[in-house]
Amino acid sequence: MKRQKRTTIYDIAQKLNLAASSVSRALSDSDKINAETKALVLKTAAEMNYQQNAMASNLRKGSNPTIGVVVPRINQYFFSNIIAGLEEVTFSKGYNLVICQSNELHAREVEGVNALVNQNVSGIVISIAAEKGSSDHLQQVLDRNIQLIQFDRVVEELETFKVVNDNHKAAYEAVKHLIEQGYRRIALLEGPQELHIFRERKEGYIAALQDHGFPILEELMYANAWTKELGAVATAKLLEMVHPPDAIFASTSDFAALGVLEAATAKGMRIPEELGICGYSNEPFTEITSPSITTIDQFSVEMGKTIGNLHFQEIENSGMVIKKTVNIKPKLIIRKSSLRM
Amino acid sequence: MKRQKRTTIYDIAQKLNLAASSVSRALSDSDKINAETKALVLKTAAEMNYQQNAMASNLRKGSNPTIGVVVPRINQYFFSNIIAGLEEVTFSKGYNLVICQSNELHAREVEGVNALVNQNVSGIVISIAAEKGSSDHLQQVLDRNIQLIQFDRVVEELETFKVVNDNHKAAYEAVKHLIEQGYRRIALLEGPQELHIFRERKEGYIAALQDHGFPILEELMYANAWTKELGAVATAKLLEMVHPPDAIFASTSDFAALGVLEAATAKGMRIPEELGICGYSNEPFTEITSPSITTIDQFSVEMGKTIGNLHFQEIENSGMVIKKTVNIKPKLIIRKSSLRM
DNA sequence: TTCATAATTGCAATCGATTGCCTAAAATAT
DNA sequence: ATATTTTAGGCAATCGATTGCAATTATGAA
Numbered sequence: 046m047k048r049q050k051r052t053t054i055y056d057i058a059q060k061l062n063l064a065a066s067s068v069s070r071a072l073s074d075s076d077k078i079n080a081e082t083k084a085l086v087l088k089t090a091a092e093m094n095y096q097q098n099a100m101a102s103n104l105r106k107g108s109n110p111t112i113g114v115v116v117p118r119i120n121q122y123f124f125s126n127i128i129a130g131l132e133e134v135t136f137s138k139g140y141n142l143v144i145c146q147s148n149e150l151h152a153r154e155v156e157g158v159n160a161l162v163n164q165n166v167s168g169i170v171i172s173i174a175a176e177k178g179s180s181d182h183l184q185q186v187l188d189r190n191i192q193l194i195q196f197d198r199v200v201e202e203l204e205t206f207k208v209v210n211d212n213h214k215a216a217y218e219a220v221k222h223l224i225e226q227g228y229r230r231i232a233l234l235e236g237p238q239e240l241h242i243f244r245e246r247k248e249g250y251i252a253a254l255q256d257h258g259f260p261i262l263e264e265l266m267y268a269n270a271w272t273k274e275l276g277a278v279a280t281a282k283l284l285e286m287v288h289p290p291d292a293i294f295a296s297t298s299d300f301a302a303l304g305v306l307e308a309a310t311a312k313g314m315r316i317p318e319e320l321g322i323c324g325y326s327n328e329p330f331t332e333i334t335s336p337s338i339t340t341i342d343q344f345s346v347e348m349g350k351t352i353g354n355l356h357f358q359e360i361e362n363s364g365m366v367i368k369k370t371v372n373i374k375p376k377l378i379i380r381k382s383s384l385r386m
Numbered sequence: 387m388k389r390q391k392r393t394t395i396y397d398i399a400q401k402l403n404l405a406a407s408s409v410s411r412a413l414s415d416s417d418k419i420n421a422e423t424k425a426l427v428l429k430t431a432a433e434m435n436y437q438q439n440a441m442a443s444n445l446r447k448g449s450n451p452t453i454g455v456v457v458p459r460i461n462q463y464f465f466s467n468i469i470a471g472l473e474e475v476t477f478s479k480g481y482n483l484v485i486c487q488s489n490e491l492h493a494r495e496v497e498g499v500n501a502l503v504n505q506n507v508s509g510i511v512i513s514i515a516a517e518k519g520s521s522d523h524l525q526q527v528l529d530r531n532i533q534l535i536q537f538d539r540v541v542e543e544l545e546t547f548k549v550v551n552d553n554h555k556a557a558y559e560a561v562k563h564l565i566e567q568g569y570r571r572i573a574l575l576e577g578p579q580e581l582h583i584f585r586e587r588k589e590g591y592i593a594a595l596q597d598h599g600f601p602i603l604e605e606l607m608y609a610n611a612w613t614k615e616l617g618a619v620a621t622a623k624l625l626e627m628v629h630p631p632d633a634i635f636a637s638t639s640d641f642a643a644l645g646v647l648e649a650a651t652a653k654g655m656r657i658p659e660e661l662g663i664c665g666y667s668n669e670p671f672t673e674i675t676s677p678s679i680t681t682i683d684q685f686s687v688e689m690g691k692t693i694g695n696l697h698f699q700e701i702e703n704s705g706m707v708i709k710k711t712v713n714i715k716p717k718l719i720i721r722k723s724s725l726r727m
Numbered sequence: 728t729t730c731a732t733a734a735t736t737g738c739a740a741t742c743g744a745t746t747g748c749c750t751a752a753a754a755t756a757t
Numbered sequence: 758a759t760a761t762t763t764t765a766g767g768c769a770a771t772c773g774a775t776t777g778c779a780a781t782t783a784t785g786a787a
Contacts, residue, residue, distance in 0.1 A: 051530065053773055064737045069774060079735060094526070099504040100450060101773035104441040104742050111484075120470040120687075125461040132460060132487050136494070141501060143452075144485050146473055153477070160482060163440040185435070189392065303674060330671035333644060346461075394743055405767045410745060420765060442743035445772050734783070745771080754763065 052095040061089055072097070103165070111141040112356060113161030115171040117149045117198075122328050123345050124172070127196065130349020131170065138357055140167070151178035158182045168192035168356045173200060177239055192359055194352050198240055206359070207370040208352050212242050215341045215375040216249025219294055219323045222339070222377060224257050226385055228292035228321045231259075232283050234270035234305070236297040246296040246325070265290055271297045276304025284312060284320075292321035292383070299324035299331050302338050306382065322382040336381035343375050393436040402430055413438070444506070452482040453697060454502030456495055456512040458539075460487045463669050464686050465513070468537065471690020472511065479698055481508070492519035499523045509533035509697045514541060518580050533700055535693050539581055547700070548711040549693050553583050556682045556716040557590025560635055560664045563680070563718060565598050567726055569633035569662045572600075573624050575611035575646070577638040587637040587666070606631055612638045617645025625653060625661075633662030633724070640665035640672050643679050647723065663723040677722035684716050 054068040061068070063082070070078040071086035072095075103109045112135055116124040132142050143166065145157030154174045159182065161169050169186055172195070180200050186193045187205070196208040223231050233250045236243030251261055264286065270279040276295055283290055293309075295302035302324025306316065314320050316336055324331055327342035351371060395409040402409070404427070411419040412427035413436075444450045453476050457465040473483050484507065486498030495515045500523065502510050510527055513536070521541050527534045528546070537549040564572050574591050577584030592602055605627065611620040617636055624631055636643035643665025647657065655661050657677055665672055668683035692712060 051773095054775095055773075065774075066738080066776075067736055069776085070736090073775080077735070082735080096500065096530075097504050098445070098506065098773050099501075100441050100445040100506060101742090102775075104439070104445050104744095105773080105775045107742065109441060118470065119473060120463070120466040122461070125466040128485070129459065129461040129487065132485070136486070136498075141505070142485050144469070144473070144483050145477070146470065157477075159437065160440075163437050164482070165439065165441060189437075307674075330674055333648075333671055334674055335676045392743095395745095396743075406743085407745075407768080408766055410743095411766085414745080416746095418765070423765080439743050442772090443745075445774095446743080446745045448772065728787100730785105730787085732783100732785080735781080737780075738778085740777090741775085743772105747768105747770090749768080750766090752763100752765080754761100756761070757759080 051098065052090075052093045053098070054095075057086060057089055057093060057095060060093070061085065107165075109165045109167060110139060111143055111164065111166045112353075113143045113145070113158075113164070113166040113169045115145045115147055115154055115157045115161070115169065117147050117172065117174055119144060119146045123197075123326060123343065126345035127172075127349040127352070130346035130351075131353045132349070133346075134350050134353025134357070138353075147174040149175045151176045154178075155182045158186060162186060162189060162191065166191065167360065168194065170194045170196065170352055170356070172197045175237060175240065192356055194355055196348065196352055198242055201241060204368055206355050206368055208348055208355065209242070209370060209372060210343050210348075210375045211372045212245035212375075213249040213252070215325075215377070216246040216294070216296055217253045218249075218377045219296075219325075219339075219341060220250050220253035221257070222379060223292045223294065223321050223323060223383055224253065224259070226292075226317070226321060226383055228383075229259075230262075230265065230288065230290040231292045231294060231321075232265040232267060232290035234267050234276060234279050234293060234295040234297050234301050236271055237269060243296065250294060250296065270295070270301050270304075273300040273304040273307075276301030277308035278304075280305045280308035281312075284309065284314070291319070292323070294323045296325055299326045299328040299338060299340055302340065302382075303330070303334065306334060306338065317382050317385040321385065327378055331378075331380065334382075339380045339383035340378050341375045342378050344373055348373055392439065393431075393434045394439070395436075398427060398430055398434060398436060401434070402426065448506070449508060450506045451480060452484055452505065452507045453694075454484045454486070454498075454505070454507040454510045456486045456488055456498045456502070456510065458488050458490045458513065458515055460485060464538075464667055464684065467686035468513075468690040468693070471687035471692075472694045473690070474687075475691050475694025475698070479694075488515040490516045492517045495519075496523045499527060503527060503530060503532065507532065508701065509535065511535045511537065511693055511697070513538045516578060516581060533697055535696055537689065537693055539583055542582060545709050547696050547709055549689055549696065550583070550711060550713060551684050551689075551716045552713045553586035553716075554590040554593070556666075556718070557587040557635070557637055558594045559590075559718045560637075560666075560680075560682060561591050561594035562598070563720060564633045564635065564662050564664060564724060565594065565600070567633075567658075567662060567724055569724075570600075571603075571606065571629065571631040572633045572635060572662075573606040573608060573631035575608050575617060575620055575634060575636040575638050575642050577612055578610060584637065591635060591637065611636065611642050611645075614641040614645040614648075617642030618649035619645075621646045621649035622653075625650065625655070632660070633664070635664045637666055640667045640669040640679060640681055643681065643723075644671070644675065647675060647679065658723050658726045662726065668719055672719075672721065675723075680721045680724040681719050682716045683719050685714055689714055 054065045058065040058068045071083040147154035194206040199207045267279040324340040327340045331338040331340045395406045399406040399409045412424040488495035535547040540548045608620040665681040668681045672679035672681045
């Protein structure tokens with residue numbers, strides 16, 4: 046089974062007794078070519094089943110209409126939605142998407158970024174791995190003048206576009222809501238503080254408590270409860286306290302909130318009467334637990350689209366746009382797990 | 387802000403007073419080069435911050451270490467898991483993944499496939515859109531001798547690798563299980579019969595009923611209940627019958643099963659006592675509904691890995707492997723929604 | 728009819744890496 | 758010391774499309 050040769054512009058040129066350059070012009074719809082010739086070339090190309098060799102074209106043009114994406118995990122709801130939204134935009138512009146997952150490992154992130162640089166992609170979109178390391182690989186992207194857009198988890202020092210959620214505000218709103226529902230001892234499940242998103246959420250939590258005249262209690266802040274299992278463990282511990290919390294804000298994820306829900310239910314607690322719960326991310330399942338879980342929607346698909354639009358704006362204005370941080374306002378989705386009034 | 391030039395092998399060659407070919411040989415670890423020279427080149431390349439231009443290399447070599455993926459929706463649990471599994475394999479082989487989503491539209495599928503062909507990818511992995519059309523675009527992939535692997539939703543006539551779930555068996559097992567649990571009137575929510583996966587599931591359902599001496603009743607088969615909403619509507623209709631079903635197998639998806647669950651619960655029915663429910667896909671949420679939903683796990687991540695391995699096997703054996711269909715055995719996950727004994 | 732101008736088309740270099748072929752030098756054998 | 762084989766490295770063509778410049782033809786104005 047031998048690979049049959051692809052039709053090239055030379056094949057077409059030969060057949061029509063033209064120069065390859067004319068064929069190229071016809072195919073790229075240049076105005077330096079006669080309309081009839083153009084039509085003829087187009088017709089012949091179709092007949093000969095011509096498909097452009099993108100690699101040759103990109104090499105010559107020195108550009109590659111492709112955007113590279115590096116995310117911790119492709120199959121996480123939030124990230125796959127970002128990608129879906131981004132793809133929507135890139136597709137409409139005739140761009141391709143190349144995807145890498147870092148699996149939260151810094152080394153893999155570096156490898157992925159380098160592979161993208163090798164391909165001379167027109168832009169790289171990244172949400173950094175939880176395992177942090179040097180940012181040299183990203184600095185190199187900038188040095189090469191490849192458009193870099195960070196989202197969600199970003200390296201703040203790097204001067205790039207950043208598309209993030211207003212984590213502080215979201216957390217603030219969530220806690221405010223819990224307070225308004227009459228909860229008085231609100232615990233926080235916090236994520237790894239190396240990631241600024243978790244720091245911001247914690248700050249929002251603290252700010253909301255302060256603004257409403259509540260004390261900030263270390264004992265109510267539980268570190269690193271990221272998964273469902275850890276959420277359950279945290280809940281068990283918290284509920285054993287002498288003065289247990291009457292609400293838990295799982296700022297890490299909805300999975301943690303689910304762990305809270307399960308652990309508390311297992312202990313026979315009534316939700317939301319005895320314990321209020323709020324998660325983060327608006328995972329699809331939060332709607333269908335019983336009770337349904339109050340959470341924060343991050344508009345992930347829209348975020349993906351925003352990222353795409355930023356990229357093309359930047360290209361079209363050849364880098365004259367001011368690198369700014371786009372703060373997407375998340376929305377508190379109030380459901381039964383925190384609604385007792 | 388001008389794009390600074392990348393270092394090329396010519397720059398390195400010049401600096402070291404070598405020929406570009408020698409630099410190339412050194413970088414590609416050829417054995418036609420002296421060990422010392424090789425080391426020197428490598429060192430200099432690193433110093434000069436050299437990154438290979440993948441487009442030039444691919445053009446010359448006539449190959450592109452990239453696999454293209456076309457799926458209906460990137461952000462569907464099943465597909466994002468397939469991609470995650472596939473990425474695992476391709477990454478380890480130094481291959482890239484280019485991703486397109488068809489949004490279930492045939493036209494977009496065609497566009498995506500063509501874009502991949504243009505890029506001369508080494509393989510295309512596809513699950514076809516629900517909106518069916520001609521398979522010319524896929525035939526063309528084969529004509530160009532690009533490796534094509536279909537999965538889940540496949541065009542059966544095309545002779546390619548196919549990685550599918552044994553839908554027949556899965557449906558059979560599910561219905562058998564329902565029968566063993568004492569359900570006597572088992573309804574089926576079926577998907578669009580143009581897609582063979584849904585035909586197979588229906589056949590499995592029928593076979594199981596027949597094998598256990600149950601009648602096949604048209605009235606218990608409800609067409610096109612694919613989403614949660616349609617699942618709810620179907621349930622409402624089915625439960626209004628004079629002889630309503632005592633179990634519903636939502637062969638379309640877990641979302642439909644969820645619709646069933648919600649509609650039945652709203653009607654005050656007790657599950658699983660009065661109505662048994664079984665879904666399809668093992669979406670994460672099925673575990674946490676109340677009651678949890680019996681469903682079928684498709685081992686999506688493993689499927690992705692299988693696809694990747696098939697691709698590389700094929701390449702390594704230069705197409706001498708027999709194009710076969712790999713049937714992944716799905717697993718029935720029995721949960722509370724169907725367990726009444 | 729003639730010259731200027733515009734419209735087409737061709738020529739050839741180019742993008743950066745790879746590779747077959749060739750030569751010079753070094754290593755080994757006779 | 759001479760012949761033979763290895764080894765290392767250079768030369769130049771090549772992958773396929775694009776593009777600046779030159780050449781040719783067509784068009785129009787004078």
